[in-house]
Amino acid sequence: MESASLLSDVPPITSGWSRRQRLEPKSADYYGVARGASSETEGFLAAQCSSGQTEADHSSAAMLTLASKLKRDDGGKTGRASGASDSTHRVSIRDRLLTKEVSELEAHLPSTCKASFPDEDKLHHFQLAVSPDEGYYQSGRFQFEIDVPEAYNMVPPKVRCLTRIWHPNITENGEICLSLLREHSIDGTGWAPTRTLKDVVWGLNSLFTDLLNFDDPLNIDAAEHHLRDKEDFRNKVQDYVKHYAR
Missing domain, CATH: 3.10.110.10 (Ubiquitin Conjugating Enzyme)
Known part of the structure; x- marks a missing residue:
């Protein structure tokens, strides 16, 4: 009897209740708060992503602009080099002709x-x-x-x-x-x-x-x-x- 009395004084085990509490469906308010938190988080992340994307876009645009400028500059140099080469070639042809023609003229x-x-x-x-x-x-x-x-x-x-x-x-x-x-x-x-x-x-x-x-x-x-x-x-x-x- 003494043993029974001692056992009756022991608090009931609550681990099972805690497990059931964890398994019980959460209320709508709980999910509403969770969803609200999630929306704010998603909004924050979206804003961060958008900001990052904008910066990336600006960076990409700047890189494209620079690349285009370098290409134009290089193209201009190539065109000028090509033009100079053509002019040099024509002068060379003319001078070779004149070397022969001047000798013929003097004769x-x-x-x-x-x-x-x-x-x-x-x-x-x-x-x-x-x-x-x-x-x-x-x-x-x-x-x-x-x-x-x-x-x-x-x-x-x-x-x-x-x-x-x-x-x-x-x-x-x-x-x-x-x-x-x-x-x-x-x-x-x-x-x-x-x-x-x-x-x-x-x-x-x-x-x-x-x-x-x-x-x-x-x-x-x-x-x-x-x-x-x-x-x-x-x-x-x-x-x-x-x-x-x-």
């Missing part, structure tokens, strides 16, 4: 012409003096400047008369009308890659003789002057020679 230069090169290393720039020994311009000395462009011989040399002259095919400003110097000529007499410096020099020399053309003038006033009064035209030509072509 076949008309007796009334003299070529001079201010810089022997620059065959693409030289001057030509023409001293006609007959016709209206006899006793004059007419100076021409000749520049050979990089694209030669696909394009003609650029020629200008440095001496003031009264001529139907040369203006007083030095512009020249010579068919073989035309890039696009419908009659086939214009420039062609088969032409050389020798052709240009012989053409300029002939402007004072065979190619003197009053029917297709560049200086219309000079041509009309010749048509009105040939003797007066001759006198004016000689007057120009005395003042500008000695």
